[in-house]
Amino acid sequence: MLIEVGKFTFLVDFVILEMEEDNKVPLILGRPFHYTADAVIRVKQKQLNLGVGTERVIFNIDSAMKHSYSNDDTCFSIDVIDEILEEDFDALLKEGSKILHSIEGTLLKEEIFAEFDEFMATTTDENFDSESDTEEQPFEKVTINTNYKIKTSLEEPPTDLKLKPLPDNLEYVFLEEPSFLPVIISSHLSKEKKNKLVSILKNHKQAFAWKTTDILRIYSSFCKHKIQLLDDKKPVVQKQRRLNLNMQEVVKKEVVKLLDTGIIYLIADSPWVIPIHCVSKKGGITVVTNENIELVPTRTIIGWRVCIDYRKLNEATAKDHFPLPFMVQMLERLTGNKNFCFLDIFSGYFQILINLNDQDKTTFTCPFGTYAYRRMPFGFCNAPATFQRCMLAI
Structure with missing residues (x-):
């Protein structure tokens, strides 16, 4: 809504509050309005300084308050919400009556209101039950849709x-x-x-x-990954990187896959935001003809790998100095043996859960939103130590 304040006109968003009318507080100015109007408030001088560009206008708070409080005992309000709702509801009733009439014949408005009242009463009872349950239990109940299940x-x-x-x-x-x-x-x-x-x-x-x-998860009571920050480090919010259409399609498929499996979830209020990258997967060397009709050896790109740049987070993380085995030590154990085997773990890090209080630190941004990990991804400086400790414990 456009509001005139003195000689200025501002675009203002109003928030409707359910509260008792108070003549002493006829208007509440929110922070977005103060930001738009470049407001400067001087409490001792009782002045409100608003401006647009280089032009300013100063209001005396006492004078402004006395104008509505002393001379007029009514509180300014907008009483069109109920009328709009009534008009829209009547329109919906008429539209619904036409559809129901073609199916079942004429349906009286009283029946609709009766069904609506019954539905609202049921909803109120459910809300009351949920509130009483919340008071007794420390955690909110989450209903799981059992009809939707990803098949293994x-x-x-x-x-x-x-x-x-x-x-x-x-x-x-x-x-x-x-x-x-x-x-x-x-x-x-x-x-x-x-x-x-x-x-x-x-x-x-x-x-x-x-x-x-x-991928099965390891119980958090047995092993979980914690991100302990250094005392002098502060959260960092980084902007997302530009991705071409091919990269965006790769990122979209990866995000949808991780969302379906519950490895990541949407988050909007994280103090940490990390950008996402797409790194090319290069195959073997192939001879290709260039513009000058010359045979040039080139390493072909066979796909893209989605990576998250956790360098800022790793700099702020206290390092885990758990000893990792050297490759030479692993090979020495095979000396003199005729047979041996190895297991290639598919995305093994995703088996380990992240501590609940540290999940927001894993937040990454992409063209499709900001998401945080429930399970340990690649890229953490302490991920190898956590994984090695878990494997040795097993």
Whole structure:
């Protein structure tokens, strides 16, 4: 609404408050108005200084208050809300009556109001029950929609998995017929050992993950990741980076995937905001012809990887000095052994929950909103230490 104050005209947003009328307080000026009007308030002089550009106007608070309080005992108000609601409600009733008339015949307004009153009474009772429950219990009840459930690979095997070419010493076997749930084993095993291994893998299919929805979480009572900030560090809010259309599509798919699995959630009031990046996945070297018809070796881009720049957060985080094993030490343990195996953990960090009070520090921004992690992502300086400590405890 445009409001004239002296010789100035301001665009003002009004907030309607449910409160008793008070002649002594005929108008409340909010912070957005003070910001728009470049307000300067001098309490001792009892002055309100407003301005636009280089022009200013000064109001005396006592004079302004006396004008409405002494000379007029009424409180200024806008009484059109009820009329607008009544008009809109009547219009909705007429529209609904036409639709219901074609289905069931004529429906009286009294019946509509009766049903509406019954619905409002039920809603009021539910709200009263929820308020009483909230007073007794420290946590608010959250209703879960059981009709919506993301299926795991065991319930609905994925059909879009891309099987990469393997060297001669490795091969694929499938835990579901005809060619679902692939795993990689050695191709040098005898037929008997291969059958035994496949039988064991089939009996423990729930331990494997073929997509993000299959990742199981480790209970927070056993292990969780904490982000302890240094005393002299303050939160940092960074602007989001520009992404081209291809990168935006990659980010959108990643965000939707993490939202569906509950790994991230929307957040709007975090003191930390981190930008998101897209890094190219480069494949092998291919010879390409350039503009001068010359053969030039080029490393092709096979896709994009979504990364979050947690460098500012890592600088403000107290470092965890848990000892990590060296690669040389790991190789020394294999010396003299004929057989060994290794497990490739699919997004292993996502198994570990983040401490509830630290989740807002993981907030990242992208063209589709700001989100925070429930589970530990890649990029934290202390993530390897937390993961190693958890694996050793298991």
